[in-house]
Amino acid sequence: xxxxxxxxxxxxxxxxxxxxxxxxxxxxxxxxxxxxxxxxxxxxxxxxxxxxxxxxxxxxxxxxxxxxxxxxxxxxxxxxxxxxxxxxxxxxxxxxxxxxxxxxxxxxxxxxxxxxxxxxxxxxxxxxxxxxxxxxxxxxxxxxxxxxxxxxxxxxxxx
Amino acid sequence: xxxxxxxxxxxxxxxxxxxxxxxxxxxxxxxxxxxxxxxxxxxxxxxxxxxxxxxxxxxxxxxxxxxxxxxxxxxxxxxxxxxxxxxxxxxxxxxxxxxxxxxxxxxxxxxxxxxxxxxxxxxxxxxxxxxxxxxxxxxxxxxxxxxxxxxxxxxxxxxxxxxxxxxxxxxxxxxxxxxxxxxxxxxxxxxxxxxxxxxxxxxxxxxxxxxxxxxxxxxxxxxxxxxxxxxxxxxxxxxxxxxxxxxxxxxxxxxxxxxxxxxxxxxxxxxxxxxxxxxxxxxxxxxxx
Numbered sequence: 001x002x003x004x005x006x007x008x009x010x011x012x013x014x015x016x017x018x019x020x021x022x023x024x025x026x027x028x029x030x031x032x033x034x035x036x037x038x039x040x041x042x043x044x045x046x047x048x049x050x051x052x053x054x055x056x057x058x059x060x061x062x063x064x065x066x067x068x069x070x071x072x073x074x075x076x077x078x079x080x081x082x083x084x085x086x087x088x089x090x091x092x093x094x095x096x097x098x099x100x101x102x103x104x105x106x107x108x109x110x111x112x113x114x115x116x117x118x119x120x121x122x123x124x125x126x127x128x129x130x131x132x133x134x135x136x137x138x139x140x141x142x143x144x145x146x147x148x149x150x151x152x153x154x155x156x157x158x159x
Numbered sequence: 160x161x162x163x164x165x166x167x168x169x170x171x172x173x174x175x176x177x178x179x180x181x182x183x184x185x186x187x188x189x190x191x192x193x194x195x196x197x198x199x200x201x202x203x204x205x206x207x208x209x210x211x212x213x214x215x216x217x218x219x220x221x222x223x224x225x226x227x228x229x230x231x232x233x234x235x236x237x238x239x240x241x242x243x244x245x246x247x248x249x250x251x252x253x254x255x256x257x258x259x260x261x262x263x264x265x266x267x268x269x270x271x272x273x274x275x276x277x278x279x280x281x282x283x284x285x286x287x288x289x290x291x292x293x294x295x296x297x298x299x300x301x302x303x304x305x306x307x308x309x310x311x312x313x314x315x316x317x318x319x320x321x322x323x324x325x326x327x328x329x330x331x332x333x334x335x336x337x338x339x340x341x342x343x344x345x346x347x348x349x350x351x352x353x354x355x356x357x358x359x360x361x362x363x364x365x366x367x368x369x370x371x372x373x374x375x376x377x378x379x380x381x382x383x384x385x386x387x388x389x390x391x392x393x394x395x396x397x398x399x400x401x402x403x404x405x406x407x408x409x410x411x412x413x414x415x416x417x418x419x420x421x422x423x424x425x426x427x428x429x430x431x432x433x434x435x436x437x438x439x440x441x442x443x444x445x446x447x448x
Contacts, residue, residue: 017165018165018166018167018211019163019164019201040161040202045263048265054269055264056268056269057269060194060269062211065191108264126264127264129264129350130264130266130350
C-alpha cells in the first residue's frame with residue numbers, strides 16, 4: 001500500500017506492506033537513522049517519535065496509521081537557532097554513555113517539557129518511566145532534562 | 160526482530176462503516192484501536208488477523224462528557240485523557256489513581272479505554288475500576304446498540320460479550336454524589352501489570368455506608384468484583400473492624416494462581432490488604448476527611 005506522511009516537515013511517500021511498523025518506515029524508507037529500534041516490545045522507548053505532536057513508541061504504531069499525519073523525529077529537534085535545550089542539556093550534564101536510548105529520551109523530554117515547563121525531578125523521573133537506559137542509572141539524564149527546563153527553547157516546533 | 164504476519168489495513172470512516180467492514184471481512188478481521196495490546200500480540204503471532212480496521216480517525220468515539228447522571232467515555236478516549244480529566248477526577252479520584260499506575264506516559268498516550276476493556280486481560284486495571292463503579296458499555300452492531308453492565312461483560316480471560324461484527328462505542332459510569340474512591344496496586348516494577356490491585360468507592364451518610372463497590376484485578380475474582388464484601392458493608396459504620404472484615408470477604412472472592420508474579424497465598428494477602436487500604440481512604444474521602 002502507498003503511505004505518505006510529513007516527517008520533520010518533509011513529505012515522505014513509499015509503497016510498503018501494511019504490517020510495517022512506523023519505526024522501520026522512518027529508518028528504512030525515510031532513511032532517518034536517528035530514531036533507534038530497540039526492544040520491539042513497547043518497553044524501552046528508544047524508538048519514541050511524535051505523531052501529530054504526541055510522543056509515541058514507533059515500534060507499536062503501524063506506518064499505515066501515520067499515513068497523512070505529521071511525524072517528528074530526533075533529527076527535527078535542532079532548529080535554526082541551534083540545538084534544542086534538551087540536546088544541549090544532555091551535553092552539559094553528560095546525559096548519556098553509549099547513547100542508544102538518547103533519541104527516545106530527547107523526544108520524550110521535549111514533549112514533556114512543552115507540557116510541563118517547570119517540573120520537579122520526581123516529575124521528570126515519572127515522565128521518562130517508559131524509557132530504559134542500561135548505562136547511566138538515570139541521574140545524569142534527569143539532570144540534563146532539568147537543565148533544559150531552565151533553558152527554554154527558542155526554536156519553532158516543526159510538528 | 161518481531162514483525163506481525165502479513166495483513167491488510169483499512170481505515171474506517173465511521174462506526175457504521177467499521178461494522179460493515181467487520182461483516183465483510185469476517186472473523187479474521189480485527190478492530191485496531193490504540194494498538195498497544197493488539198500489535199504486540201501480532202508481533203508474537205498470538206494474533207494473526209488478516210484485516211485490520213483502524214478506528215483511530217473516528218472522532219465520534221472520542222471525548223469525555225457528562226450525560227445526565229452518568230459519566231460517558233468514548234471508546235477511543237486514551238489513558239492519558241482519563242488521567243488528566245478534571246470531570247472524572249471531580250467525581251471519582253479512582254480514575255486518576257488507577258491511570259497513574261497503568262503502563263507509562265507514552266503507552267498512555269496511545270492506549271485506549273475501549274481497547275483495554277475489549278482486550279479483557281485478566282490483569283487489566285481498568286476492568287477493576289469498571290466493575291467497582293458498576294459501569295456499563297455500549298456495544299454497536301448492524302442491528303443497533305445494546306448496553307451491557309460491566310459485571311456481565313467478561314466471559315473469561317480475553318473474552319467479552321462483543322461479537323465479531325460489533326464495536327464497543329462507549330463506557331458509562333453512574334455519578335454518585337458524596338462518593339469517595341481509591342485505587343491500590345502492587346506491581347513488580349513501575350508500569351508493570353499488577354500482582355494484585357483493588358479499587359473501591361464508598362458513600363458514607365450519617366456515619367453509615369449506604370453504597371459501595373469493590374473491584375479486584377489479577378486475582379481471578381469473578382467479573383473483577385467482590386459482591387459479598389459489598390453487601391457486608393451496607394448499613395454498617397466504616398470502622399476499622401468492619402473494613403477489615405469486608406477486606407477479608409473481598410479476598411475470599413479472589414482465586415489467584417501462582418505464577419511469575421507471585422504465589423497464590425501472597426496474592427490473596429494483597430487482595431485483603433489493598434482492599435482494606437482503598438476502603439479506608441475512600442470512606443475518609445466520602446466523609447470529607
